[in-house]
Amino acid sequence: MELRLLRSPVDPAFLAMTFPAYRHLLQQEVAPKLLGESGVPTVQGVAVGGFAGPKPVALALLALPLVQGEAAELLSVYVVPEFRRQGWGRRLVLAAEAVVRHAGYSQLVTLWTEGSIGSSWWQRVAQECGWELPQRRTLSVRFTAEQALRFPWLDRLPVREGCEIVPLTSVTPEELEALKASQQEKPWIAEDLVPWRYLEQGFEERTSLALRSTEGIMGWVINHALSPEWLRFTCSFIRKDWGRRGRILPLFSRSIHLMVEAGFTQASFVAPVRHATMVQFVERHLAPWAAQARWTWASRKVLCEAPPQAA
Ligand SMILES: CC(C)(COP(=O)(O)OP(=O)(O)OC[C@H]1O[C@@H](n2cnc3c(N)ncnc32)[C@H](O)[C@@H]1OP(=O)(O)O)[C@@H](O)C(=O)NCCC(=O)NCCS
Incomplete structure (x- = not known):
């Protein structure tokens, strides 16, 4: 060869x-x-x-x-x-x-x-x-629509008082600007979980949601269709003080019902290790009932100076 x-x-x-x-x-x-x-x-x-x-x-x-x-x-x-x-x-x-x-x-x-x-x-x-020795990178789960409908936490928690779950498409430019301004003033959203990137680049509109309060947008679940059957839960976030005691679960519950209505039969959720609470969420709330839960790993090699006539 x-x-x-x-x-x-x-x-x-x-x-x-x-x-x-x-x-x-x-x-x-x-x-x-x-x-x-x-x-x-x-x-x-x-x-x-x-x-x-x-x-x-x-x-x-x-x-x-x-x-x-x-x-x-x-x-x-x-x-x-x-x-x-x-x-x-x-x-x-x-x-x-x-x-x-x-x-x-x-x-x-x-x-x-x-x-x-x-x-x-x-x-x-x-x-x-x-x-180098491989490092864990993400915990990734796959589940079917039927499995999602059997998650024991589904529909168990009410939406926090004074808040409503709304389609992500209904978030107004003013609300988005207010989010950006508050993030700039005192960052509170992890860089890779800010919603505006997805609002600009596109997302699955039927199943993606936001949590609206009188103080503004407090959380979101943003999804992408990988195929007509396959939905990926790409980016989910809730403001830390609002997220305690599983308060993101009503958003996921609603999104799962919308996923089923939209005809998706499979879903995936990927939690990067740098977001420890997300990994915990996957371990506690998704993995035990999912079809598959697997770690993905990253291997790295630091390459030395280029030799004169490499490749
Ligand atoms: C994985 C793959 C690329 C290995 O190719 P290959 O030419 O057989 O690999 P090598 O001969 O260089 O193997 C290197 C060593 O790994 C061992 N090895 C090969 N396949 C192995 C396997 N599936 N599991 C464990 N060890 C394996 C070999 O025995 C060899 O050890 P040795 O030097 O002691 O004999 C080939 O099997 C393949 O194309 N598989 C399908 C695609 C795939 O899985 N790609 C990898 C992920 S993208």
Whole structure:
């Protein structure tokens, strides 16, 4: 097998060697990291292909960030069955590292889900290739509409007095401005949970909600449709002093009923480890009744200075 940096146009046989959401990056153009998703970074796709003669037999796909200082990401590694267990997977990883180093990036990361195909291979190869110990990144759950309707907390708590749950689409520009101003004055919303990013970029309108009080907007549940059947609960937040004793649960309860009405049959919720209360929420209120709860992990390698003729 020979490993080469791929140039566009790429042999279509490579398409089946990575995940559908990443296939567009094989065009080697600047594009959103995930196809069809809002709020994802724009990256440059780069690929190393393995050839047996003219035949494509292996692929490592990378995303190079456009923002300085960010890490490049190894998105997938694939070797056709006939060539497995001969060291080609490991060589692809080393070739990917060389490409990234040569392109001037100092870090390479990869994200993976525990128990997924290839995760035991990856843990072994990452250790052999000098990657840092993996770190937990998110707790991710998947549940069906039927499972959601059986969550024991569903509809149990009333909405806090003086508040109402309203569609996110009904949040007015003035309310949004007031939120932005209060955040600027004294930040109280985690940067990645501020709602305006989603209000500008789009969200699933039938199921996304806000909690309106006389003092303004106090919380939100913002969702995205990953497909006509699949809803992702992307961003949820409630002001700390209002969120005690499960007061975000009425928002989730309403959103779950709306999800079922809208015909979604599956849902996912991802809690990043940096939001400890969100992880707790998932562990206590979702995971015990969900179809699947899994940690995702991140591995990282700090790359040294580029050697003169790498890749
Ligand atoms: C995972 C995959 C890329 C491994 O490719 P490969 O060419 O067989 O890997 P290597 O030969 O370089 O394996 C390196 C080591 O890991 C071991 N290994 C290979 N597959 C393994 C597996 N599934 N589980 C545990 N160890 C594995 C090998 O035996 C080898 O160890 P050795 O040097 O002691 O023999 C290949 O099986 C594949 O394409 N799978 C489907 C896609 C996938 O899961 N990709 C990874 C996530 S994107």
